[in-house]
Amino acid sequence: xxxxxxxxxxxxxxxxxxxxxxxxxxxxxxxxxxxxxxxxxxxxxxxxxxxxxxxxxxxxxxxxxxxxxxxxxxxxxxxxxxxxxxxxxxxxxxxxxxxxxxxxxxxxxxxxxxxxxxxxxxxxxxxxxxxxxxxxxxxxxxxxxxxxxxxxxxxxxxxxxxxxxxxxxxxxxxxxxxxxxxxxxxxxxxxxxxxxxxxxxxxxxxxxxxxxxxxxxxxxxxxxxxxxxxxxxxxxxxxxxxxxxxxxxxxxxxxxxxxx
Numbered sequence: 001x002x003x004x005x006x007x008x009x010x011x012x013x014x015x016x017x018x019x020x021x022x023x024x025x026x027x028x029x030x031x032x033x034x035x036x037x038x039x040x041x042x043x044x045x046x047x048x049x050x051x052x053x054x055x056x057x058x059x060x061x062x063x064x065x066x067x068x069x070x071x072x073x074x075x076x077x078x079x080x081x082x083x084x085x086x087x088x089x090x091x092x093x094x095x096x097x098x099x100x101x102x103x104x105x106x107x108x109x110x111x112x113x114x115x116x117x118x119x120x121x122x123x124x125x126x127x128x129x130x131x132x133x134x135x136x137x138x139x140x141x142x143x144x145x146x147x148x149x150x151x152x153x154x155x156x157x158x159x160x161x162x163x164x165x166x167x168x169x170x171x172x173x174x175x176x177x178x179x180x181x182x183x184x185x186x187x188x189x190x191x192x193x194x195x196x197x198x199x200x201x202x203x204x205x206x207x208x209x210x211x212x213x214x215x216x217x218x219x220x221x222x223x224x225x226x227x228x229x230x231x232x233x234x235x236x237x238x239x240x241x242x243x244x245x246x247x248x249x250x251x252x253x254x255x256x257x258x259x260x
Contacts, residue, residue, distance in 0.1 A: 002232065002247055003032040003254035004225040006089070006133065006160050006179055006207035009056065010035055010046040013211045013222055022053055025225040029247070032260055033225050036089040036133050036160070037061035040069045043078050050083040057260055059086035059133055060124075064093040067110075067117040072124065079128055085258040088133030089160055090121035092146075095137045115146065122150050125157070131257050132157030134176075140165045147171055156257050158205055161213070164191035172203050177257055179207040182215030182223060184234050196238050205257070206231055206250045 004025070008014075014021055025033070035046040035058040046058040060078045062070045078084060092114050101107045125132045134157055136143045144167050147157075151174035159168055162178040172178070178199050183189050206228050208214075214223035215230040232246050239246070254260065 001031045001251050002029050002206055002228045003034075003251050003260070004030055004208050004210075004228050005034050005158065005205045005254050005258070006036050006181070007033050007210045007225050008035060008038065008212070009033065009049055009210075009225075010042045010058075011211050014224075018049070019053075021224050021226070022056070025228075026055070028226050028229055030225045030228055031055050032057070032254070034059060034085060034258065034260075036086075037075075037078075038063040038089055039066050040071055040074060043074070047078060047081055047083070050081075057083050057085045057258070059088055059130075060084055061086075061088035061090045061121055061133060062117060063089055063135060064091055064114045064118070067113050070117045070120065072120055075121070075124060076128075079124070079130065084130070085260055086131045086133050087121050087125040087128065088157075089135040090118050090132070091135035092118060092139035092143050093135060093137040094139045111142075115142065118146060119150070122146070122154070125155075126150075126153045129155050131155055134159050135161070136163065136165075136168065140167050144168055144171065147176070148174060151175060158257065160207065161209055162192070162199075164189075164195045166195070169195065169198060172200055177203045177205050177253060179205045180235065181207045181209050181231055182213045182219070182227065184231060184238075185215040186219065187216075193238055196235070201249050202253060204235075204250055205253055206235075206246075
């Protein structure tokens with residue numbers, strides 16, 4: 001059995017064939033899927049999908065790109081739902097910040113906004129005793145300091161789409177897991193391939209980030225939970241483990257972290 005711990009089934013690209021996508025995934029061993037919260041406007045849809053299909057769960061969160069729309073009161077209400085298993089995806093993303101804000105003062109203002117919204121979601125995770133789903137892009141140092149400083153009262157979390165940072169790898173000692181997806185199969189994934197053996201097996205999770213980041217040979221097309229099998233195969237190749245071993249390890253980890 002495989003658990004896709006990060007899959008945006010609420011994305012409009014799945015509107016036409018959502019039932020078929022889930023059916024194909026389950027026929028190929030993907031028994032459970034978590035829809036991460038990214039935008040306030042999508043939370044109701046994610047909740048509805050989780051209740052319509054067995055084995056589907058969701059989390060409540062706001063991606064750093066949508067920090068302006070953050071509403072803590074609404075997140076807290078959605079988090080009361082029985083199928084909400086986590087807080088996030090939340091975090092820091094400085095990738096496009098200098099393109100979007102040409103003025104240095106505006107760049108700093110946006111970074112501070114992202115940090116405040118990230119911290120609010122960390123505090124919500126502590127309050128609710130739910131794990132944290134973390135998004136980090138071009139913000140390793142700031143993210144590390146925030147997570148390390150606040151790890152004590154968290155019940156754990158996952159670094160979604162782990163970016164092969166040696167610095168962030170140290171978060172394994174603070175209850176964090178590492179989400180591995182289709183990027184591992186890319187030709188330019190040398191750093192991730194090299195660091196994968198350093199991740200403790202009991203901190204390894206499988207994800208797709210569908211519809212984004214489809215693994216080879218589907219790169220450039222819509223990703224879907226079925227393709228977690230390709231991620232598993234690549235992990236087997238790198239770590240010299242059997243498919244059954246990788247599935248058993250990562251499923252146990254997902255169940256332990258998300259209580260599903």
